[in-house]
Each structure stands twice: as C-alpha cells, then as structure tokens.
Amino acid sequence: MRPDRRKFIKETICAALGGASVYSALGQMQLLQAATRATNYSFPAGDYKALVCVFMYGGNDGFNTVVPYTQSAYDALYAVGGVRPKLALARANLHPLNTTITSGDGIRYALHPSMPELANLFNGGQAAIVANVGTLVRPTTQAQYLTGTYALPPQLYSHADQAAYWQSSPPTNQPLTGWGGRIADLITSANNGATAPMLTGLNGQDAFMRGASVNGYIMNATQATELDFGYDPGGLGLQTPFAALHAGGQVNALERTFATSMNHSSSTAGVINAAVAAHDFSAYFPNASSSDLDRQLQTVAQLIYAAHQNNVAGYGGLQRQVFFVNTGGYDTHSNELAVHGQTGTPGILDLLSKSLASFYNALVSVGLQNKATAFTASDFGRSLTNNDNGTDHGWGGHHFVVGGAVQGGKFYGNGCGFASNLASPNFGLVMPSLTNPNTFDGAGHSLNLNDPGDGYGRLIPTTSVDQYGATLAKWFGLSDSDIDLVFPNMAANFSIRNLGFI
C-alpha cells in the first residue's frame, strides 16, 4: 500500500509541533484528520517551475543592503549622531531604487554600492524586496515581546537555531523536515514519476532540503558525486568486478535492493552530470573561478535548462524542482564595510549581486527567466545599531526575490498587518522604522516600535518566514490546503497568506 504522503507529513509536523515549548498555543491545535486526497498535481506540458533558495549563512545585515537614499533619512541613519554612523555608505555610490510608494514611508531607498546589478533588476521589475522578514510564531509587537511570556521562536539570535528555523519552519531544536522538503513531498506527483532528483542541494546537507519522503539529493557546486574507482593501468579496472557484483542474480532480497540502490546512485549521478554538461552558461558566470555561489547557481541554471529541454536521457519528466544553494561570511560583527565590499575591493555583496544577476541573465538567454524564482534567506538580519565597525545578530532583515515571474520593482512587507502608529514614524508600514532604537520612553523602552524594547535595534520582523515561503509556494502551484500543511504555523497565526510579490 503506498504511503499517504500528506498523512506522513502531518505526523512529522505534529510530532515537531508537540515539542517546542513556545508552541504552547499550537500544542492546543487539533491533530489534523488524515484524509486521503483524491487530487494529485498535474501541470500542462511546458509548465515548469523551479524555486531556488539562496541562503546567506551568518545573518546578513539587510539594513546596510537596502538603505535610505532620501537625504534626510540618509542623514538620520548615517550622519554623526545618527543610528549607525560607523557603517556609513557614501551616498553618491548608492544605487537608487525607482520607487517611493511601495516602501510606505515616502522614503526613497537604494542598494549598497556593491549591488548595481541587483538594483538594475529591481528597477527593471525583475526583483522585489521583501522587507523586515524573519522568524515569528505570531505577529509580535514590542509590547507583546516585553511581557516576557509571549510566544517567540526559540533561541533567537542563535545562528544554528535560527538558520534551522528559517529552513524548517516550524522549528524545533532538531527540525524534522524543511519547508523545501515539504513542498517537494506534496508536489512530487507533478513530476510524472521522474526518477531524477527534484530536491537538490549544492553545498551541504541543510534542513531546508529534508523531506518526509522525498530525499534531498546532495551534490557539490559543479557536479554530482560519482563513484571513484581510482586508476588502473590498461585493461581491467575496479569498476568491472564492482559492476559484476552489483549486477542482478543475488539470492537475497536485501542484497538485490542494495545492488539496485548502488546502481541507482551511480546512474543518478551520471544523469545529473550529463544534465549539467548539456548546456554551458559559463559566459554568464564570469566569477565562477572565484565565487562558489556563482558555480552553484550556474549548475542550477544548467539543471533547470536540462529539465525544461527534456532531452537529457534520464533527466526528463521534471516539472517542479527545488534547489538550495548557500554561501557564508555574512556574520559581520566587525569590518562590515570591507566584508560587504568597498570601492576597489569587492566583497560578499558584490558576489551576491553578480551571482543573482548572472543567474537571471543566463535564464533569459534561453527564455526561461519566468520559470525560476530565486529568493534569498539568512539566519537573521542584524542590529540596526552598530558596534565599533560591525553589527550584532539581529532578527528581521530584508530579502530579495528575483525572476521573470516576480512582480518586481516594489517593496513588500507588513505581513503582520499592523496599523500604522503615528507616534512612531514608519511603524505599521512596509519598511520598518529607522528611528534610532537607542532612544527610550519614560518606561525605558525603545522609541523605535519595531525594536523589541532593549534598544539594540534587533528589529522584530513584520513579515514571517512562513508568509514569505507561502507566497512562493503559491506561485509554485501548491493548493491552499497543502500550503497549510507546509506552514501550519501560518495557518494558525497569520491572516495574510500571500504577500503578492510573485
């Protein structure tokens, strides 16, 4: 009897939900009835989509990535006596974004000097910014945070826990599945029984890629792992007896299954490497020799192309794929300006901007830019205030969604649906308040109402990871009820299910 994937996912999610202490409210949630679904997913030929998660390990400082350009707001942030004078970026070097409406606050924003490519994508309508997104159990205000007993994601500001949260949502200390895996689990029927991997990670084995029944395929940045038999001089090689021993004829069912598994591993790696080699996008990834992110995204582009072309033996039938790439170095406690990139010295934001643009342009060259959506993610944002020359772990941060299907050139946010509070400029708007968090009211709480209250500027997200992911899942073709299965926390605690950026 074929296992019911939805039932299996419900069980693993509920096992997880039953766990974390902060989910006391969710613990009340009734176990969902395990219903056998009649409808599977089926998309018309040519309807191919890929989700590409670009994870920035370390916690990227969104507040120096997307910065105010309007002079007064710029000054308030960077001038001496401002919020983060040590991290000032020269205004003349910023890349202005052509919108003042969608940020909600009348401020014109710009991207970091290292990111002209991404700014062009934004202004061209192919990239969107999701503002102040992060891990949340439920919409959270400063006042609620300050009660000390409000349900919050566990282990805030901890890299491993928050990265796991971002990728698994809902989180526990040990996430059972990632939301990339759950999406794959539910939509796998769309792939018509294709045997090539639909869930692929290119740089490690991350929680995002863990499905309840779909196995995440791990490969490295440029190729799948093939069996390495070493070198034999002329004639017989190890692979010959190896193949003989793994051919059929075993008298034991477990032996037969192992032999099949080994052969499948080999053939999968071979198929993937053939798919990678089927098209050469290297012209679009000039930094591949020095940037691992380039190499990973180039490989993803090549796999997307191969899947869509459906002319690589064994790599056919894929209509939905989920990819996970990642890069590190974002934990900028010090030397943030240099690490991000300065004039004459490219940094990680240069690489990010170029890689994302390269990925988009590569897909344009083959007309597939509408089929794939890349989205950034990170452990957390960083503190709005600065330390000596860097920032501390934060919470909410700004992220980018890139692709032809994106409703780009706009800011999206306030998934929590807060009403604007005239007492604190910017609260309840798409972009969070840039009021100096380090200013306090009579009760000693930060005047920046997006701040949790202690004034460090670890702004509380105003949009949850769940809503971010759910919006992507909707584009990807999941039904609303299946989206609820992937993001049960959102189903329970958030009313806005679609941020509208795609």
Next chain:
Amino acid sequence: MVCGLRLRALAGACAAVFSAAAAALSHAPDPLFHDSYEGIAAGPTTDSDAARFLAQATFGPTDADIVHLRAPATGGYLGWLNEQFAAPPTHEMDYIDWVAGLGEQVGQNNRVEAWFLGALGGPDPQNNALIHSDQLRQRVAFALSEILVISDQNTDLGLNGAAGMAYYYDILVNNAFGNYRTLLEEVTLSPAMGVYLNMMGNRRADSSQNVHPDENYGREINQLFSIGLVMLNLDGTQQLAGGQPIPTYTQDTITNFAHVLTGWNWKSCDTSGYDQFVGCYTPYSVASDYTTPMLAYETRPPLETGLPLSNYNYHDNGTHTDDTHNKQLLDYGQAGNGVLADGGTAASDLTFALDNIYNHPNVAPFICKQLIQRLVTSNPSPAYVKRVATVFDANRASPTQLKSVVQAILLDPEARYGQNADGYGKLREPLLVLTHLWRAMGAQHACGQDISGNFYNNTYRYAGYNEAWSTGNTQYSGIAQAPQDAFTVFNFFKPGFLPPGEMSTRGLLGPEFQLQTDSVLALTTNTFRGFYISYDLNDPCDPSFAPFGEVMINHSQDYALAGNVTADALVDAYNHRFMSGQMSPFMRQTLLDYLNVIDSSWGADWKMQRIDRALYLILTSPEYMVQK
C-alpha cells in the same frame, strides 16, 4: 576540514581477461550445515557459525575472536556470553575525564574517540595494560542509542554537551544487561535527554502568563522509547479493530504526560534563597551539572516575601488551578486505569508515569523487535519476536532482564540458523562497516603529536580529521553516520522503513536502507575507498595529519595471505573474517578473476594493492553489506 586524499599509484601494465565463467556460478552461499545434537547452546560447530554469531554480537569479528569462540575452553555460545556479561564495562566518561585531566578542552570529537574505544576494544590509551573487551555490552548500548536517541545535532548538546552525552551513553552501557524500567528512568532524568527533548526546566501551566508544559518528552517517551503509535500483539504484529490499527494514546494523553513531567531542572539551579528555576538554562548551569541527574524543584524559598511558598512549586501535581487534575495517562485496562491522583510530588508522580508506561503490554514487543532488528535481522518472524518478548515480560522486575533478552535474541534458532534466506538479514550501517574494518584489520592511531596542549601521540586515541572525526554528516568526507549524531530523534533510519521497490512490494522492512540515499551511497563508498581502506598504519606520516593523527589499518598483517601467486588465500581469509563464510561461488570467482591479475609487475606494493582492492570490493558488495 582537511582532506588528505591519497591515491595508490599503480605501476606496471597488465593485460587481463575478465573471466565470464564467474557469472555462471551460483550466487548462493554454501549452506551452513547444522547437525549437532547438542543444540544451539553448545555451538558453534564451525568457524562460519562462530563468525555469524560474532557479527551479531560484536562490532565485527576478528580472526582471533573466531578462534576464541571456537576454543573448547570458552564453552561455546553460552560460555562466550557469560564472559561478556562479566566483562568490565567501558565508560565514555572515563575517557572524557582523562582527556580533561590532560588539560585539553573536551568536545564532541573526544566523545567520538571515547565511543570508538568501546566499539573497537583493545588497550586503554591511559593504561595500556587494561584491555577493553566488553563487545556485546557496547553493541547493545549502541543499539539502545538508536532507540533512545539524543544527538549532537542539537545546538546546546553539540556546543556544551559532550560530557553530558558521554554520561548519557554510560547510562545505556550500564543498563545494557539490566532492567528496562531502570534504564528508562535514568534516561529520563539525564540532563542530556532533558536538554534534547525539553524536559529540563519544564514547568506547570500558568494561565496568567500563558505558559503551558512542553510536550516533547511526553510524546517521544511514548512514541519512540516504549510503546509506539499502535497497539501490538506480543509477537510485534499490529492489533486491528475493524481492519484498522488501534492507537496507543491520544493527544490528551500526551498533554497529561507533559503536565506530569514538570518541575525538573539542572542541579545547580538549586541556589539557596533564590528562585532560579525559571531563569536557569544551559549557559548558566555549571559544567558538572551535565553529569548529574536532574533535580526536582518543588519548594524554593520565595524571592519576594509575602508570596505563598506553593507559588514556587514548578511541578504540576494537580493542586493548582491551572494544573490538570487526576491526570489520565495510559489506560490498558489495569487497576486504576492509569489515572494519576492529585497531591503527589515530582518524584512520586514520575514514578507513577514511568510505571504506567513500562507496564503497558506494548513495551515488550515494541522494544524487543527493534533490538532484534539492530542485532540480527530486519524482518524477524512474529514467532521470534514473541519468544523474545516473552523473556522480556518474564523478567520485568529482574535487574538482569536485558541480559536474558539479549541472550534470547542471540541464541534463538532464527538468529543462529537464519530463516528463509531470501528475506533474511539486515543491511549493515556505515558505522558498523567501519568498526568491522578497523577491528578486523588491526587499525591503530598514528601520526599524532603531543603539541600545543594536545596529547595525540597515543596509539589508542581513535582520533583524526579524515578518519574518526569525519564519520558524521559532512558532505565531502563522511560516511553520513556517527555515534549519537542523527539529524532527528528518529535516529538515522526508522524501524518501519520499507525500501521502495521489491522490498516495499513484499512488505520487507529495511530500516538501514533509509540512510543510504543516492548521494550518501556514493559519498560513503568513495570515503571508504579514499580514506579508510587506502590509509596505512606503516606509511610515513602525512604532515596534514598533524597534530591529531589518523586511525589507519594495517595492511601488512595480511601480506602473507596476499602474496601468493593467486589470491585464493586472501579471498578465503576475507570470506572467513568479513563474510562469515557466506561468500557465494560467483562472488569468490569474480574477486579472484580480478585480484589474480595484480602481481609484482604492479610494483613493490602489489600485495597492498590486492588487499586494498579486495577490501573495497568486499565491503561495498551486496553480499557483504547484508549481514545474514
């Protein structure tokens, strides 16, 4: 992580014709004849029988082990078992304490070293005269660690809990031949488990602050550590009502357990005069707290005067407004029907809850079937499960319950003689393949240095980047498995996993297959070839190994076997040592056809070449990989 991949360069050309004759030979191993009239307990009667037994009861038989088990003085299986029951336990904490005493910073690497010491056996690094030989106890502890799971993938445990996890493992070691109820209690109160599944600091409900007890441990102790999700017969088969399985508990049951399992915290939270329960979490506990059972906090002096003493009681015993009154725990028709009356203490309520779980009729089949799966075969017949579960139940109050259970598992005819050959056996886990390789090939640690506060110049510290420490889930140099390193509380694989294809169609379980995904298989196979097999103890030290050294096998122990014109002696010896004599004629001829081609024209190290390649082909073969 340093990857010092060393390829064995080959010299000389060879022309060879691969014999097609091998393909015509049988894929079935020679049948094992059992014509002894004395019964199983007096066995083994052949070396193959002995090796099969040791494959189930140790971390992999060595030639010497087989000789010892066969020696008349040992007294057959029973004699060997009694030796093992009496062998002094190897404790991870002894190793951890020694490392700390050297002045090193104790971490997860040291815990893994400690595990390998127990798994590989042999001389103690601190006192070489002390020989660790408690193979069966360690093997059972490892099996228990795959049921009663904690893992260093948990952030707290990974960063701060190496000693705590070693302390936890020693609980499994100490109780491997003991009583399951005792084991369950010690596991429940261990800090590492308290951290892993959130019982640490769990507090009674307080609606004014919207606080509810955490359900994680309450759920997993039932679902994974004792009774499972559905009602079982004594033989491990599911009970059915109207054709449907019967759940063992409801969500309410779990919630009630969660309320019972409250009020326990780190020992050092007990700072007199202050209510430290709520604020006491891992970073503020004392390191030694990780190696002391959790304590119950019921009456702490109030921080503020004027508030009632009872306000600081963090255990839900049914007497506060927000408590759950007369908690309904598991009801299986027993006297009292599992209702926990109000008014107990944290300790008395815990006793009630653990007894309530332990006395559930599911425990025997649920646990015994998994122990059989971990040691002998993935698909025990219901009759086999029932025979073992009966022993479990007959010894419920005995302090040597698990000793009797383990003996019943290993001496059962289904273990000794196998069953229907087609569906019998279990896929070996990568970690157990590694321990087998290291034990059987005389692996030792070498190239370590005493430098910069590290003391790795020691033959019996099983350490190293590419070898011992890379056993975990690292992408490029791992075998996807390390002790107590699973991604989730569900271990590296679930007991009920059905591999897709023939086994799933036939309903044959294959838990270990769940770990062997496409990418893990390729990675593990390459790792074995590139590191575990190709490194040699007698090679000049690679500078990249410094200062921690590496664990390496000793190919030269088999040079005499490998050095004949044909490789028969080598293949037959490895059949004996690795495959319990069960290598099929087809496999044997396939190996010979290939290995016979390797001769001195390949260079001075041709014997090592033969050994390397024999090991690789055998350890990756379906016939070896299925332990039967």
